[in-house]
Amino acid sequence: MSGYGFGKYSRRGFLAGSAALAGTGALAQTANTTEMEGDISQSIRRNVSSFRQLDWRPYFSNLRNGAVLVDTQSRALHFWSEDESLYKLYPTSVPLTEDLTRRGRTEIVRKVEGPSWRPTPAMKERNPDWPDYIGPGPDNPMGTHALHLSWTYYRIHGTHDTRKIGRQSSNGCIGLYNEHIQELFGYTEVGTQVLLI
Template sequence: MTNPALSRRRLIATATAFIAAPAVARATTLAAPRHNISSFRAQNWQDHFDRLGVPTIVADTTSRALHYWNADGGDYRIYPTSVPLTEELTKRGYTKIVRKRVGPDWTPTASMIERNPELRHMPPGPGNPLGTHALYLSWPAYIIHGTHDTRKIGRKSSDGCIGLYNEMIADLFKIAPIGTQVRII
């Protein structure tokens, strides 16, 4: 006569092995992941620019990450970002950094005032939506900037700009000179 507990144990062990086998097989046969748990996708500057020669930024609005390479490609950094709220607010294409400012003041655009008539100019400080540093792009009113509201990073939360944590925009501000080529994708 067979032992019912032993049969159940064998059944559970066999079922577990069959369930786990595909996951184990996938884990041992797949190459490195194309993105990490934060959903950052790997980017290569060669997919966006013919050559470097100057520092380069690719801001990926889908994975909400900003990628930076120095002029020779030897220094690569990635930063989590906030991105525009809607597709209508998202401008994509090629631009460059034309101006930099520590302690930027903020003036709402006409479309922002249309949506919220209470918005007013803000000097630098804790309530300023541009945070501690700003990299102005050749497109009017589009900026890569910091934010005092850390809840915005990793989210669709801006009116068109790319936002970074204040400590990360300070780092990028130091290494990205005027003339840095930028692509927003």
């Protein structure tokens, strides 16, 4: 269990705690305010049951440069180090809709600490009031770190809005808690293989 992104907590304890919380409505804080948003327990409850450890072999022929598997159905990211000494499992956010979701093989082509953000042309068309640029910092939707993929506009990145994790909430990218993307940033390298399923 030490390879999990959960620290010292066991899967059984995690599931038991999640089941207990599922019976009580979960509230999320709205960004930059003290307002609380409605019950999000339904989306989280559905995610917990499929959040499980996987073996890399059905997905990759080798672990050269390490491997990242993103399962958009269970909303989980799996990482295996090249020497198999490290396995990590992280909850993620995934794209809002099927047409925004891209699947297949890619790789990390660039790593950025303190990323800036620009909406894609398609995002700007859907949301013309969005800003053209947001620099690094707490208002940046890409969080503290970003792993650029070989597909144009697609990234694995952090988020300052923790309500998004475990939900369909992105415009195409895969989001992680900032502390998790910082950790994954340290484990991966340019050339790390990535598969989205």
